[in-house]
Amino acid sequence: MTSTGQPRAYPFYIACDISKSMWSDNLPSPTPHDLVTNSLSALTLELSDEPTSEKAHIAIIEFADRAAVARPLTRAYDLTVSHLNKGIQTDYLKLFSFLGEVIRNDIKRLKETYEVRPVNIFILTDGEPFVGNQRQPKTTWLPARNQLTEGLDHQVNIIAFGFGDIDEDTLTAAATAYHDRPLAFASNSSAPVSTMLDSLFKVIVFTVSQSVQKDELVVRAPEGMRQLQRKA
Template identity: 40%
Template sequence: MNPETQDGLERAFPFYVVCDVSQSMWKEGVYKPAPAAEGTSGRTPYDALREAVPDLLWKLEVDTTTSEAAHISIVTFAQDAQTFLPLTRPEEVQDLGELPKGAQTDFAKVFAHLATIIQADCAALEREYALKRPAVFFLTDGDPYVGSARQPDDRWLPERDRLAQLPYEPQIVAFGFGNIRPATLLRMATTTTLRDGTTRSLAFTAEEGTPVSTLVEGLIGTLFVTIGASVSGNGLDVRVPEGMRWLTAS
């Protein structure tokens, strides 16, 4: 595919992969472990992320069609949020280092962080590129939890709404597994219009029966397919990961 648009500008399609690194993701014994080699204790969801995220970036780098337009950022969050990988072309990624580990799950902080960096990133990109709508892939295993209680909706939802209402209209895709409630995922995600004209939330939840670390590994693999399909089609084209289902509002 020709990377240039009709006005002669090269396309830029920003993708943000948001990884929950709270305690439940890395503490052994929280979830049934995925099968492991003899003599090992099994893989946690954090282990799956640690292995699969660099693989995702490598696949994006070597896929020439995708790398022409895709810009990728990795954001991690627990009690705080941080930009683990600033937005960049896949071929420019250097050694990532080790994903951080945290304790709690502060949705307000991560949505506020995303709003700040996406505003700045997109403002910079649109000076040189034909900018596509940014896409946020949010991976989490639990409801927001801060201090000794669940974080109230009225604490984090305004930050989520501020992100969704940026002039660049970021699309938020929520992938949930573990103990997160479907209602939370539906509140997190933005909506999309299907080919038949119906509107649907971009929220996905795990089916029962698959070890969470195995599910996370497959989910990251599906992001490669989704990013490639989106770049080729010039708009977000979400693929449902194996072991997950598309949520509908009741």
């Protein structure tokens, strides 16, 4: 409870790539799409048992050709996820524009009851933004990303996790910085996707729990991933 008598709310958004590279029929089973969906189901159970589950508010976003809410922002103990849709390409412009709209509305609603703490967004992706027949250039989506992080009159942190065919420059451009280091993490080539995703979701639980308890962002690199540096 704050000095104003308002309880605190800590909003977290988990944005999951559902493009074809995550679920293609050419991929061995279980696909990354299967693993993410199963991990989300396990995540909801773990978060509901956390002592911080009343203060943490979680939303699940899915993105590919478009972005959509898979589960609207709700207290962690009420969160349930059993299904993610499937898309084709990966459009970062649609993702960041959509996140800006959703988060703006969520913050406005939460402020009626809570003191709203910084927003933290986890992005899980396995490839480059690709629209039509070419990669989507940073100049197309960076303005929407910057509007999200700088234009809401509220602190927004973006933690980007990349695995598979991901360009490190793209990942660091999408992520925000914390203590002068981008919150961007890429998988090691030797790490199995299943092991890395399991560790990644454990880090999400850790980040949610510790950030609420300490009232500041706490994040670490998942096993099988490394934190990236921006190139000079």
